[in-house]
Amino acid sequence: MSWTLSLAERVQSLKPSPTLAINTKAKVLKAEGVDIVNLSAGEPDFDTPDHIKEAAIEAIQDGFTKYTPVGGIPELKEAIANRLGHDYGLTYRPEEVMVSTGGKQVLYNIAQAILDPGDEVIIPVPYWVSYPAIVELAGGKARFLKSDPARDFALDIAALSAMITPKTRAMIINSPSNPSGAIYSRDDLKAVAKLALENNFLVITDDIYDQIRFDGQGPEDIASIVPEAQDHVAVVNGVSKTYAMTGWRIGYLAGPEELVRVATKIQSQSTSNPNSIAQKAALAALAGPQDCVRRMREAFLERRDRIMEMLRAIPGISCTEPKGAFYVFPDLSSYYGKGPAGHKIEGSLDMANYLLEEARIAAVPGIAFGDDRFMRFSYATDLKIIKNGMDRLEAALGRLG
Numbered sequence: 061m062s063w064t065l066s067l068a069e070r071v072q073s074l075k076p077s078p079t080l081a082i083n084t085k086a087k088v089l090k091a092e093g094v095d096i097v098n099l100s101a102g103e104p105d106f107d108t109p110d111h112i113k114e115a116a117i118e119a120i121q122d123g124f125t126k127y128t129p130v131g132g133i134p135e136l137k138e139a140i141a142n143r144l145g146h147d148y149g150l151t152y153r154p155e156e157v158m159v160s161t162g163g164k165q166v167l168y169n170i171a172q173a174i175l176d177p178g179d180e181v182i183i184p185v186p187y188w189v190s191y192p193a194i195v196e197l198a199g200g201k202a203r204f205l206k207s208d209p210a211r212d213f214a215l216d217i218a219a220l221s222a223m224i225t226p227k228t229r230a231m232i233i234n235s236p237s238n239p240s241g242a243i244y245s246r247d248d249l250k251a252v253a254k255l256a257l258e259n260n261f262l263v264i265t266d267d268i269y270d271q272i273r274f275d276g277q278g279p280e281d282i283a284s285i286v287p288e289a290q291d292h293v294a295v296v297n298g299v300s301k302t303y304a305m306t307g308w309r310i311g312y313l314a315g316p317e318e319l320v321r322v323a324t325k326i327q328s329q330s331t332s333n334p335n336s337i338a339q340k341a342a343l344a345a346l347a348g349p350q351d352c353v354r355r356m357r358e359a360f361l362e363r364r365d366r367i368m369e370m371l372r373a374i375p376g377i378s379c380t381e382p383k384g385a386f387y388v389f390p391d392l393s394s395y396y397g398k399g400p401a402g403h404k405i406e407g408s409l410d411m412a413n414y415l416l417e418e419a420r421i422a423a424v425p426g427i428a429f430g431d432d433r434f435m436r437f438s439y440a441t442d443l444k445i446i447k448n449g450m451d452r453l454e455a456a457l458g459r460l461g
């Protein structure tokens with residue numbers, strides 16, 4: 061007997077994460093023996109440093125394999141608070157910190173904690189792919205704030221101010237940004253903090269790339285720049301990008317005690333504690349030696365310079381120089397409308413398919429980040445692969461005429 065499973069309304073418009081989808085398609089082609097240059101991955105190519113792995117092995121051997129407190133083990137919370145104190149000059153008590161299964165789960169729990177149906181969250185474009193879905197799954201409404209690539213994707217404070225309504229509950233900031241690599245100016249962050257205090261909304265600052273910036277500055281965020289706004293700020297971070305630990309799934313929240321309490325309650329009824337072994341590994345990452353972080357940052361900088369040099373040499377591409385993270389986000393829209401009759405490239409999805417099929421390059425279409433003019437290429441891969449990818453890109457675009 062067949063029947064039709066009836067699905068919830070809230071998943072009708074839910075799409076799977078497009079970055080993960082392209083990466084999967086590229087991996088399948090690769091497994092079939094196709095020579096793919098994969099520039100779609102949203103993760104460092106480096107191996108997790110040895111001292112971190114050893115802490116995990118030790119945790120297993122010590123039998124540290126049972127449930128832990130839902131919001132994380134006390135020593136990891138303390139290491140997180142110490143890091144925020146050291147890097148940002150901010151003080152957090154253990155009750156103001158929660159450990160989760162990745163930064164993504166932190167964002168999910170926050171949305172579940174603060175949003176009622178129809179509540180609005182302001183999201184600058186281009187945005188990380190999961191923000192709108194996380195807001196919508198909580199019943200909230202994503203309101204998109206456009207930014208201008210000619211102004212390095214800076215925040216448009218006047219437009220932001222005009223978007224705030226009595227239903228505005230939060231704004232999400234991601235600086236350095238995935239996908240653009242932009243870093244917001246201190247003045248703009250001060251203006252956001254002022255608006256948040258005046259209009260009482262929460263600023264969710266996704267600091268996951270805080271250690272991967274190329275402007276010579278240490279980590280900073282809206283709370284460190286405007287300490288009097290700290291009670292309006294939810295800091296989201298994790299070990300995935302900084303320590304090449306994407307698979308370990310450890311992220312954290314630091315913010316107002318009430319928010320942390322409710323987010324932890326949601327966690328207690330959904331996933332329980334994050335993995336016990338990975339918590340020990342994250343502790344070694346945050347409290348241990350930091351030279352691995354500097355080495356990876358230097359490698360990313362060298363790769364950024366190389367990929368920018370090659371992109372600039374390709375006609376018809378414009379690309380803002382990323383100031384952090386490990387992606388370039390060039391505008392390829394001058395090639396739209398070109399291609400063989402019947403197969404003209406009409407947008408970034410067509411471009412992604414063209415590049416995958418004709419040039420064997422995997423990259424993520426800009427539409428996934430809210431702007432169809434662009435494509436995201438990750439340079440978290442070695443220089444040879446980057447060069448090969450850019451050579452193929454230049455040739456494939458050249459064939460479009």
Ligand SMILES: *Cc1c(COP(=O)(O)O)cnc(C)c1O
Pocket residue numbers: 102161162163164165188234237238266268297298299300301306309310311
């Ligand atoms: C990778 C990423 C995250 C979180 O990753 P987790 O592995 O879940 O910690 C959050 N925000 C952005 C912008 C990211 O690129």
